[in-house]
Amino acid sequence: MNDLVSKQAHTLMWFRSDLRLQDNQTLVAACEHAAREGRSVRAIYIATPTQWLIHDVAAIQLDFIERQLNQLAVQLAALGIPLEVRHLDTFSLIPAFLAQYIQQWQVDRVFASSEPEFNECQRDQAVAAKVSLVLHQQHCLLAPLSVLNLSGQMYKVFTPFAKKWREMARAKPIQTLNAPNAMTKPIATPEPIVLDVPKVSSKAWAIGEEAALAQLRLFAMTKAAEYKASRDFPAIDGTSHISAYLAVGILSPRQCVVALLSHYPDALVHDESPGRSWLNEIIWREFYRHLLVAFPRLSKAQNFNQFADNVHWRNNETEFKAWCDGLTGYPLVDAAMRQLNQTGWMHNRLRMVVASFLTKHLLIDWRWGERYFRQQLIDGDLAANNGGWQWSAGTGCDAQPYFRVFNPITQCEKFDPTGEFIRSYLPELASVDLKLIHKLKIPTQEQRFTDNHYIAPIVEHKFARVRALTELAAMKRGGSAKAVDLDKEIFG
Structure with missing residues (x-):
């Protein structure tokens, strides 16, 4: 290490799930502090391959992160900020590493964005015991544990949480931050960053802040008003497609709200606002993140409804x-799973359909499905994934009742009426009459005498429904059977 460089005074920006320059409160705070103290800014990203494996981070998401890191490094270099990537197997190695790092680089403070997951919170506590760590909350618009009921407790029902959230959100202006100004002259273009982990190509997704912001603004301007009517039809391009950008922090939730309000400023006030339906999806995301902080056991794969432990x-x-x-x-279930396996993404209506099928038709533990999703999804996010799976299984907070079993046959007919989506992922059904598909009267291989066949259902719907109602009744003493919004999306 160059002695002259090592003796310069620095402030350290530790990037995590906030891989952006714009509306990055943590980066702006680090740069402002460095300017006041006459210091330079360094940036670091710590890759944790074994920890990612333990957390079932999808290979496609890791490729997405690698691509964004390379673009971020170039952007930071233009501001005079070097970005260094270090590989440490697990979170447990980070505190000692940072303690040594700040001595080598004469770092006075480490700035980072807080994360809601239990292991990440434990990591930060261990780091804070060794270095001066300044955390900024920006993974939610409103900080976890700030939206509380009259008893000062976390809401356990979405509707009153959403009402309180909207009241608090409109209490002060919502504004995004610009990227920080250059700290020094631009530095040399950095070497390519390669994460030493297995990866699957994410090139179907455009990378970078500008691409993400363009996608967000286009949706807010042209599709948000029709979102409620079109979001449930997988053959229609009616959702925002920004979930992957939110998951790794290329976009912030505040940017989402600002983009929506720029077209529908009444969305925080009026139920009938064209922007209200999509705003509620942002609030659902916040709700699940707040729950993760309020109830750390959710990060440990535990049922929210403890009566579900009896299932x-x-x-x-x-x-x-x-x-x-x-x-x-079941065509809709199979097409959805093949979409996930082939693209690393699944339409949100279908996420509910396949989750219901696994947990209720097959009576397989929601944790099996939740883990498989995390291993495949480019937009994998513990709070949303856990919340969505527990909602579908009936084990979660304000979940759908255990006795509500999605009928995958009628779901197919209702939400893919032309069969366009199903046939795009099940080519073996290309020549099968649509009425037969919708009624699940598809000829089997033996009946058609052809290699281009479709399999028989692995379980009969009516039988599976009765079995589910019997077995899942163990949850019935655990809470209200009141139905909630069955059409919600978790940023699909």
Whole structure:
């Protein structure tokens, strides 16, 4: 290490799930502090391959992160800020590493964005015990534990949480921050960053802040008003497609709200606002993140409704593999799973359909499905993934009732009426009459005498429904059977 460089005074920006320059409160705070103290800014990103494996981070998401890091490094270099990537296997190695790092680089403070997951919170506590760590909350618009009921407790029902959230959000102006000014002259273009982990190509997704912001603004301007009417139809391009950008912090939730309010300023006030439906999706995201902080056991794969601990899941491994591979004999379920496996993404209506099918038709523990999703999704996010799966299984906070079992046959007819989506992922059904698909009267291989076949259903719907109602009744003493919004989306 160059002695002259090592003796310069620095402030350290520790990037995590906030891989952007614009509306990055933590980066702006680090730069402002350095300017006041006459210091230079360095940036670091710590890759944790073994920790990612333990957390089931998808290979496609890691590729997405690698691509964004390379673009971020170039942007930071233009501001005179070097970005260094270090590989440490697990979170446990970070405190000692940073303690040594700040001595080598004469770092006075480390700035980072807080994260809601339990392991990440434990990591930060350990780091703070060794270095001067300044955390900024920006993964939610309103900080976890700030939206509380009259008893000072976290809401356990979405509707009153959303009402209070909107009241608090409109109490003061919502404004985004510009990227910080250059700290020094631009520095040399950095060497390519390579994360030493298995990766799957994410090139179907445009990378970078400008691409993400363009996608967000286009949706707010042209599709947000029709979102409520079109969001449930997977053959229609009616959702925002920004979930991957939010998951790794290329976009902030504040940018989302500002973009929406720029077209529908009444969305925080009026239920009938064209922007209200999509605003509620932002609030659902916040709700699940607030729950993760308020109830750390959710990060530990525990049921929110503890009565669900009494459920005896069948956990048939053969049936689970059939579900994973899109070979259940239910066209909408199979097409959805093949979309996930082929693209690393799944339409949100379908996330609910396949989750309901796994947990209620097959009586397989929601944790199996939740983990498989995390291993595949480019937009994998613990709070949203856990919240969505527990909602579908009936084990979660303000979840759908255990006795509400999605009918995958009628869901197919209702939400893919032309069969366009199903046939795009199930080419073996290209020549099958649409009425037969919608009524699940598809000829099997033996009946058609052809190699281009479709399998028979692995379970009969009526039988599965009765079985589910019997087994999942163990949850009925755990809470209200009141139905909630069955059409919600978790940023699909």
